Amino acid sequence: MAETIIEVKNLHKQFGDNVILKDISISVEKGEVIVLIGPSGCGKSTFLRCLNGLEPIQGGSVTLHGEPVLYGKKSLTKIRQHIGMVFQSYDLFPHMTIAQNIALAPLKVQKRDKKEVEEETLKLLDRVGLAGKADSYPNELSGGQKQRAAIVRSLIIHPDIILLDEITAALDPEMVHEVLKVVLDLAKSGTTMMIVTHEMAFAKAVADRVIFLDGGEIVEEGTPDEFFDAPKTERAKQFLKTFTYSD
Amino acid sequence: MEGLKIVFEGNNFLRLLSGLWVTIRIALISIGFSLILGSLLGAAMRMKSKAVRAVCRAYLEIVRIMPQLVWLFIVFFGIVRTLGINLSGETSAIIVFTIWGTAEMGDLIRGGFESVPVHQYESSTSLGLTKFQAYIYVIFPQAIRLLIPNIINLSTRMIKTTALVSLIGVTEVLKVGKQIIDANRFEAPNAALWVYGTIFVMYFAVCFPLSMLSTAIEKKQKKLSA
Ligand SMILES: Nc1ncnc2c1ncn2[C@@H]1O[C@H](COP(=O)(O)OP(=O)(O)OP(=O)(O)O)[C@@H](O)[C@H]1O
Ligand SMILES: [Mg+2]
Numbered sequence: 013m014a015e016t017i018i019e020v021k022n023l024h025k026q027f028g029d030n031v032i033l034k035d036i037s038i039s040v041e042k043g044e045v046i047v048l049i050g051p052s053g054c055g056k057s058t059f060l061r062c063l064n065g066l067e068p069i070q071g072g073s074v075t076l077h078g079e080p081v082l083y084g085k086k087s088l089t090k091i092r093q094h095i096g097m098v099f100q101s102y103d104l105f106p107h108m109t110i111a112q113n114i115a116l117a118p119l120k121v122q123k124r125d126k127k128e129v130e131e132e133t134l135k136l137l138d139r140v141g142l143a144g145k146a147d148s149y150p151n152e153l154s155g156g157q158k159q160r161a162a163i164v165r166s167l168i169i170h171p172d173i174i175l176l177d178e179i180t181a182a183l184d185p186e187m188v189h190e191v192l193k194v195v196l197d198l199a200k201s202g203t204t205m206m207i208v209t210h211e212m213a214f215a216k217a218v219a220d221r222v223i224f225l226d227g228g229e230i231v232e233e234g235t236p237d238e239f240f241d242a243p244k245t246e247r248a249k250q251f252l253k254t255f256t257y258s259d
Numbered sequence: 260m261e262g263l264k265i266v267f268e269g270n271n272f273l274r275l276l277s278g279l280w281v282t283i284r285i286a287l288i289s290i291g292f293s294l295i296l297g298s299l300l301g302a303a304m305r306m307k308s309k310a311v312r313a314v315c316r317a318y319l320e321i322v323r324i325m326p327q328l329v330w331l332f333i334v335f336f337g338i339v340r341t342l343g344i345n346l347s348g349e350t351s352a353i354i355v356f357t358i359w360g361t362a363e364m365g366d367l368i369r370g371g372f373e374s375v376p377v378h379q380y381e382s383s384t385s386l387g388l389t390k391f392q393a394y395i396y397v398i399f400p401q402a403i404r405l406l407i408p409n410i411i412n413l414s415t416r417m418i419k420t421t422a423l424v425s426l427i428g429v430t431e432v433l434k435v436g437k438q439i440i441d442a443n444r445f446e447a448p449n450a451a452l453w454v455y456g457t458i459f460v461m462y463f464a465v466c467f468p469l470s471m472l473s474t475a476i477e478k479k480q481k482k483l484s485a
Binding site for chain 1: 378379381382383384385386387388389392396397400401404482
């Protein structure tokens, strides 16, 4: 039987009077890879931020393993150890080496053994092709390398789900591939993920389920084959048209 | 050359050095207080309450508008005369420099916190760090790194501005120099050049290493933030 990781029920989000998300319900099962797509400004980032309590919500609920995710509450620090998040911009800590960036949460939050953390850091860096970069500073890395390091930083806390928000959007084209390859590899090994991306070919390859968000609502939802090859709604068709050149 | 001789005659050089020490002492104590109070002011300036921010802003503007000399006179002559409190020149000087330094330091520190991108805070808390941990491990180290050159520059400015305290009767290095020159007005008419030259070198010896340090740190930061 499937195990539900995140359950979103009737989520409502607005900034001031500006309604961004209305009545969104999604549940994410263990091992599932969900790709969230939609036009710019439709609220994809906001949705991910609601999932780990970076934004207050005005209605509905988000739960992780049945625990409510409540903005600004103390319980968040515990919940967030089960949610990894990688943003679009490079958010490694510039004053720390790659290894220190990665080890911060396991050491200070999870109070794990230093030696064990060190070993896992090296193992994970090796896995994403960054062996030998442990002692470099973020500014000594390329954009693609930084994003791979950021992925490792979220992996090492052993989260139940990883949220990826357009992690290749700020990269030079030649670096996109190396990062997406890492994500694809994670997907194959059963990592539960919610991915926001504008890379349609990648979305098709990685997703178990595609969710198309527009106007603050889930307009269409289905397997990648259904969605990309036979979109049901006019809005999805229109949206996909804008990408046809890239295939 | 008798001017140079005067500088080293008797205990003149020692007197100059002890005058310099008064200067440094006033500056150091004021800088210390300013750092502590300035951090609080900097934090207060980032509070949500509009009233608190307005009060801080007003304090900052009032302190900055008036020349430090006016503040020295207000505190030393004004407070002593009107309230009858017995305040030494040195204490008055420390109070005034602390009031000033707190304002400048507070504004620097506020800017330092603000210059750390909000993303840094969000990615820290997303990793499960508490707000406090995020500040300790991520925000503060970056803010302080950005600020060190500015803090050093402000300190240098404060050291130099202490020269004003001779005007409220504190015998700091400049005053000692003047005393030495006056005492030798007839034997060595050109003593002024040598005495003030010596004081110049003394100030230089104190401030130059600081400004070198600040430049070095700035360079290192450029490298880190590239
Ligand atoms: N902090 C905020 N305050 C006010 N409005 C905001 C805030 N953050 C986002 N918005 C608005 O919410 C809407 C959704 O933004 P969001 O960043 O979630 O879109 P997105 O789908 O991620 O877009 P993109 O594909 O460009 O990243 C936008 O109209 C944006 O202007
Ligand atoms: Mg976005």
